[in-house]
Amino acid sequence: MTMLAGSAAGLGRRHTRQLAPSVSHGLGRWLRALGLTFVAVAFSVPLLWLLLAPTKTEAELGSLPSLAFGSFQNVGAAWTNLMSFSDGILLTWLANSVFYSVAGVVIAVVASIPAGYALAMFEFRGRSTIVVLTLIGMILPTAATVIPIYQELALVGLTNTFWAVILPSGFFPFGVYLTFLHFQTALPRELVEAARMDGASDLRIFVALGLPLARPAAALVTFFAFVATWNNYFLPYVMLVNDRLYPLQLGIATLLNSAPVINSSNQSDLPIHKPEAALAALVAIVPIAIFFFVFQRAIGTGMLSGAVKG
Amino acid sequence: MVGRSEAVPHPRSGRPLDEAQNMTARQPSAHIGRRRRTPRSTQARLAWALLAPYLALLAAFAVIPIFSALWSSLGGGPGSRDPFGFATMARAFSNNNFLPAVINVATFLVVFLPVLLIFATAMALVLHGRPGRFTSVVKFICYIPGVVVGAPLVLLWLFMLTPQLSPFEPLLNLFGMASAADVFSAQNLPAIFAIMALYAGAGGWIVVLYGSLEALDTNVIEAARIDGANSWHIAWHIKLPLIARYIAFIGVISFAGAAQLVAEPNIVGAALPGTVSDTWSLNQLAFYYAFNRNDAAASSAYAVFLVIIGLAAALVLIFGLRTYSETDKTR
Numbered sequence: 348m349t350m351l352a353g354s355a356a357g358l359g360r361r362h363t364r365q366l367a368p369s370v371s372h373g374l375g376r377w378l379r380a381l382g383l384t385f386v387a388v389a390f391s392v393p394l395l396w397l398l399l400a401p402t403k404t405e406a407e408l409g410s411l412p413s414l415a416f417g418s419f420q421n422v423g424a425a426w427t428n429l430m431s432f433s434d435g436i437l438l439t440w441l442a443n444s445v446f447y448s449v450a451g452v453v454i455a456v457v458a459s460i461p462a463g464y465a466l467a468m469f470e471f472r473g474r475s476t477i478v479v480l481t482l483i484g485m486i487l488p489t490a491a492t493v494i495p496i497y498q499e500l501a502l503v504g505l506t507n508t509f510w511a512v513i514l515p516s517g518f519f520p521f522g523v524y525l526t527f528l529h530f531q532t533a534l535p536r537e538l539v540e541a542a543r544m545d546g547a548s549d550l551r552i553f554v555a556l557g558l559p560l561a562r563p564a565a566a567l568v569t570f571f572a573f574v575a576t577w578n579n580y581f582l583p584y585v586m587l588v589n590d591r592l593y594p595l596q597l598g599i600a601t602l603l604n605s606a607p608v609i610n611s612s613n614q615s616d617l618p619i620h621k622p623e624a625a626l627a628a629l630v631a632i633v634p635i636a637i638f639f640f641v642f643q644r645a646i647g648t649g650m651l652s653g654a655v656k657g
Numbered sequence: 658m659v660g661r662s663e664a665v666p667h668p669r670s671g672r673p674l675d676e677a678q679n680m681t682a683r684q685p686s687a688h689i690g691r692r693r694r695t696p697r698s699t700q701a702r703l704a705w706a707l708l709a710p711y712l713a714l715l716a717a718f719a720v721i722p723i724f725s726a727l728w729s730s731l732g733g734g735p736g737s738r739d740p741f742g743f744a745t746m747a748r749a750f751s752n753n754n755f756l757p758a759v760i761n762v763a764t765f766l767v768v769f770l771p772v773l774l775i776f777a778t779a780m781a782l783v784l785h786g787r788p789g790r791f792t793s794v795v796k797f798i799c800y801i802p803g804v805v806v807g808a809p810l811v812l813l814w815l816f817m818l819t820p821q822l823s824p825f826e827p828l829l830n831l832f833g834m835a836s837a838a839d840v841f842s843a844q845n846l847p848a849i850f851a852i853m854a855l856y857a858g859a860g861g862w863i864v865v866l867y868g869s870l871e872a873l874d875t876n877v878i879e880a881a882r883i884d885g886a887n888s889w890h891i892a893w894h895i896k897l898p899l900i901a902r903y904i905a906f907i908g909v910i911s912f913a914g915a916a917q918l919v920a921e922p923n924i925v926g927a928a929l930p931g932t933v934s935d936t937w938s939l940n941q942l943a944f945y946y947a948f949n950r951n952d953a954a955a956s957s958a959y960a961v962f963l964v965i966i967g968l969a970a971a972l973v974l975i976f977g978l979r980t981y982s983e984t985d986k987t988r
Contacts, residue, residue, distance in 0.1 A: 375888075375889075376787075379783060379786070379787070380791070382783065383783065383784070383791070383792075383795045386780065386795065386799065387794070387795045387798045387799070390798050390799050390801070390802055390856070390860070391798050391801075392824050392825075393802070393813055393814070393817050393824075393856065394801065394802060394805070394813075396813075396816070396817070396823075396824055397813050397816070400816070408822055409821050409822065413822065413823065413824035413826070414824055454714075457710060458710040458711040458714055459711065461707035461708070461710070461711075462707060462708045462710070462711035462712075464707060465703070465704040465705075465707035465708050466704075466708070469700050469701070469703070469704040470700075471697075471700065471701035471704045471705070472701070474704070477708065477712070479975065480715065480719075480720075481715075482971065482974075482975050482981055483968065483971040483972075483975070484715065484719050486910065486913060486967065486970060486971035486974055486975075487719075487913070487964065487967040487968060487970075487971055488913055488914050488916075488917040488967055490917035490919055490940055490963075491917055491940075491960065491963040491964045491966075491967045492718065492719060492722050492723060492726075492960070492964065493940075494726075494943050494944060494947050494956055494957075494960050495722035495723065495725060495726035495729075495957065495960050496718055496722045497947070498722070498725065498726075498729070498947075498953060498957075499717070499721060499722050499725060514714075514717070514718070515718045517714060518714035518715065518717070518718040518719065520715070520719075523711055524981075549699070549700055549703050550703055553703075553707065578806040578807055579807075580807040580808060580919075580920040580923075580924075581919050581920060581940065584920075584923070585944065595808070596807045596808045596809075596920075597808070598808075599808035599809060599812060600808045600811075600923075600924045600927055600928075603808070603811075603812060603815075603924060603927060603928040604927040604928065608812075608815075608928065609815050609816075609819065609837065609928050609929060621816065621822070624812055625812070625816070628808075628809040628812045628813065631808070631809045632804055632805055632809050635804050636801075636804040639803075639804050
């Protein structure tokens with residue numbers, strides 16, 4: 348922790364010395380560097396702790412300094428213990444998370460691209476109503492409708508199946524809005540008109556011009572829909588009973604609930620303690636973190652920040 | 658019929674994206690199409706065909722559930738124990754669990770929203786005051802925790818708020834908290850959920866606000882600097898008013914999301930039995946009535962209440978603040 352704070356402050360100090368024309372300015376810059384360093388430490392220490400936690404044993408977590416490194420053997424031991432939990436069900440949860448997110452993305456992209464294209468390119472009765480409904484749909488948090496959706500899916504017998512997670516995740520109005528914005532700027536009118544002059548039908552223009560140009564929009568929809576589905580807790584929590592269908596979000600909550608991770612009054616004999624729980628959390632975080640950074644490099648930070656849902 | 662779409666509000670400033678939107682609103686392609694004897698109805702038919710999959714999802718996972726929840730909350734659902742009318746709502750909104758849940762969520766919002774807005778705005782302004790490597794590093798560090806959401810987020814903060822484990826132990830001790838039981842007391846819960854939400858969410862909004870600052874007209878800022886304004890004056894008197902609408906946008910959208918709070922209380926309650934009630938938040942209440950009380954009608958009444966909160970936020974953003982069409986260019 349001190350090392351990190353030191354290096355960050357050092358960065359700030361260099362800046363300050365180079366550019367401080369007056370004493371009051373110098374003081375202001377010191378305060379700025381100090382404040383920002385404090386924020387950076389507060390934001391990085393929890394994640395750093397989590398990364399280091401599986402390297403320590405349960406006892407070491409209490410006795411060693413909180414940001415000390417234990418050993419790699421401990422990580423291996425924690426992994427073995429974690430795999431002993433319900434015959435390695437963690438891997439099933441991981442596979443489920445991947446499956447739900449990928450399937451949700453496929454539905455979201457397949458539905459969003461043509462819909463966004465139609466809203467951007469054609470004028471027809473009812474268009475503005477659909478745009479408004481789409482805006483409302485993307486602002487209205489999904490949690491609000493999860494239980495009514497459960498009641499509906501119960502009528503058709505889809506609850507406690509993977510469909511109950513995938514289908515609602517595929518409804519992604521933000522994707523339609525992104526595609527709509529994209530086609531308003533990406534497809535030059537002259538090109539569309541030239542194609543029409545040549546006798547191309549609107550359908551053909553969509554297939555030959557629209558779809559190839561939709562790639563950036565599809566990438567954005569993929570990113571946002573994947574992250575939203577991967578991180579969704581309440582939807583699978585309501586829909587699923589069978590723990591073999593759980594995604595990681597529910598699985599980790601189950602670990603916390605059934606093993607003596609935090610709650611010492613839990614008399615379970617499971618070898619799931621704090622290092623194992625921290626490792627399980629990392630299994631959930633690392634894939635989405637990698638996904639984040641890969642996409643960020645491809646598309647740019649500005650584009651990916653702040654999905655519109657709370 | 659040919660009327661321009663009112664859905665995407667008219668921009669207040671003539672920025673590129675807005676111009677593009679005005680252009681579509683004029684729809685030159687539609688006219689050309691008609692002249693080339695492509696009947697308008699063919700275009701409309703294709704539009705509906707392209708929209709069909711999305712509209713099916715919109716109907717199945719938004720329109721139908723919302724209206725059926727409304728119907729059910731009015732006593733219209735199968736096996737309703739109340740006569741048709743407002744009896745179910747009256748029963749749901751007067752029971753002993755509803756008001757505490759409203760108070761819990763409201764307390765959480767009162768703690769979380771001002772801190773989020775002030776912190777994110779201050780960070781964006783301070784960072785934007787002096788761009789450079791240090792600024793990018795801090796921005797990035799604040800942004801990373803955005804990948805920790807839901808169960809992993811709760812697990813992380815269960816550890817961070819347990820004095821024996823936490824690197825923040827001295828800080829916790831300073832507040833007189835020596836054990837997890839001290840920390841996770843009923844009156845601390847709104848603040849604890851606010852810390853979790855801030856940790857995961859603030860960085861993304863800092864980046865959004867920073868982006869909106871980058872998009873500002875540099876001439877205005879330069880002019881102020883030439884007139885002798887210092888960084889503080891520029892931030893407070895020039896930049897802040899110019900990004901006020903984005904801050905309002907973040908406020909409303911965060912309000913809508915935070916009012917739905919459910920994963921955090923739910924998981925803390927499961928990990929530390931007895932700390933958080935099963936009906937702590939409004940969404941938990943809706944869940945409890947649907948599954949533990951088998952009272953779909955009351956559950957629907959709560960769902961309708963939650964939908965109305967979200968709908969109000971959406972209408973404020975779309976028609977009140979007229980944010981859409983503009984906000985996305987900062988992303």
